[in-house]
Amino acid sequence: MKTILVIEDKQEVRENIAEMLQMARYHVVQATDGRQGVEFARSARPDLILCDILMPGLDGYGVLHILTKDPATARIPFIFLTAKVDPAHIRNGMNLGADDYLTKPIDDIDLLAAVELRLKKAEQTGQDVDQPGLADFLDAFRHSDGIPYSSLRYTKKQVLFTEGDAPINLFYIRSGQVKHFKTDVSGNAFITALSGEGDFVGLSGLILSTPHGESAEVLLDAEICTLPKAEFLAFVANHLDIGAYFMRLLATELNQRDERLLKLAYQPVRKRVAEALLLVHRTFYSVADESKRMPTKLPPNEPSSGKRSLSMTLSRENWSQLVGASSETVIRVLSDLRAEGMLELSGSQITLLDIDRLTRLKH
Template identity: 70%
Template sequence: MKTILVIEDKTEVRENLAEILELAQYRVIQAADGRKGVELARSDRPDLILCDIMMPELDGYGVLHILGKDPDTAGIPFIFLTARIDPAQIRSGMNLGADDYLTKPIDDVDLLHAVELRLKKSQQSRSQSTIDGLAGLLEALQQPAGTSYPCVRFAKKQLLYAEGNGPMALYFIQYGQLKRVKTDPQGNTLITALSKGGDFVGLAALLLNMPYTESAELLTDAQVCTLPKAEFLRLLTSHPDIAAYFMRLLAIELTQRDERLLLLAYQPVRKRVAEALLLVQRTFYSPADAVGTDQLPPSQLSLTNPAMSLSRENWSQLVGASPETVIRVLGDLRTEGMLELSGSQITLLDSDRLARLKH
């Protein structure tokens, strides 16, 4: 018989959950606050934990953080109970390693389905070490939301993480577009990299074990999956092919960043504008580079000759020049027949000539 720990400060809610679970032939232990919940998790080693977020003394995040640092309890499936779904709240829980969320009032069928699913996945994890190599990891991350790793939908302009924060997870973009930005003390912002569906984000800080040196902001609506730090590090140590893959990704990322910084430091604005146009084209609109396009919404599918759309602010941050300067250069390139402008949309007409401008 599987044991489930229910941590919930509201007696009526806690006892109702316990009654439903006991009817389904689970053994249930109860805790009325986070501190007692941690004690029971350590003494009874439950097969799964259901935990409220907002509690006195020690909230749900504190419970998950403490248990996640203890090797004896870190692997216990953990489901949060919450009165409302908030993307920022979900992201915090995902970063700490939460497996799922249930929204109050909790439907009986939803409760039992979530518990059954997480117990089943936990059993599979123990029997086959969760992921069987790199191919298994990539396949798991591209599954529909909630079936392998926690996935959350983000809205345009939401932050995935902020500069200066410590990394708690590796992020995988199932679909959507993202920019990574760095801001200097004067408030000037530079886009350091662009990411799309199929890309990992936050790798350098996680591997180097240092705070983020940039922020990650969504350019479009997106769906992002989270690979918790502890799980990621375990995969690196247990699967040499996964470790080699991410070391290669890190080397490529750092090399590309160095090249981009050199371009911004020494090249005139005209060349920087050309590079920015080509960077956006090959990152977001090149069919050859598209990854996982079967999972993209129709509005984000690659096109043969697409109209690229970014705000004046984003073009300015990509080029490292004022919006007025960037607009003037774009106007010159239009006059020379290299592109078309229509409001915020840009269509490249002669990518070869733009590429030659870089040299």
């Protein structure tokens, strides 16, 4: 019997979906929010995941981001549930690695057809969610077992590589934060991506055999493993499952960068600020170890309403580079969001008070 994980914060919707699936003889595991969903995905190892997008605390995008970084859950078919039918909304989820979308209210025939189709495709392509080769590779990377690499401490503002450099290493972040950025002829920088614990850095240059198309700089003191190019390519060539994993990782990485550049060109600054806040939240907030990534505090007058506040610190320069606007403009928009009750500001620290409203704002 196939196991399906349903992650949905609204009880009536969740139970209706579970009932339809159980009538079709699927075993159903129910999670009431994103954090619980990640925990159940890791423990139950379902054959497929159905996940709502707008949830308090950790939203559906955050769930997918975390699960795709974990080799034990990276290949589980993933279907988003959403009440919004918006091409940009759907493209964002697909770029993150979602397999399909179902719109609410969900028709029972559409639901069962989508589930059956995704399960069949997984079987036909050999999409086994258990990846011992990849798990062994990452475990070796974490614990110095059998992979010839060095592990070094990096301090804030140290550069891993510069745009135009020839790629010579693959980097794996054990702890800390790294920013990726491009610089124009006038010296203005734009942050194209952020990487945190468990992420690989410098992948595109190695696989495509081209100079780095961006620079990478340590944002917060980090421990980073370095694997030489020749050893990495040889390892990938001899392990097809690992090679396929890195190709998917590269495709997702390139799609996400294209999406950010598109938003920079067409979205108003207010939406770009909301997107930047949520990007930092998704990248540096860990369900498994939240105390080390982003301290959580609830203001004394904060009601118990399902909202979650997350404190994060970046310099004005980095926020400006992340949004693609002047520091003054970004500060003005942040002040507006504070006045509307979505966040708190204290020096360089920003505390998100209402992630649901920020998520709706960016769309």
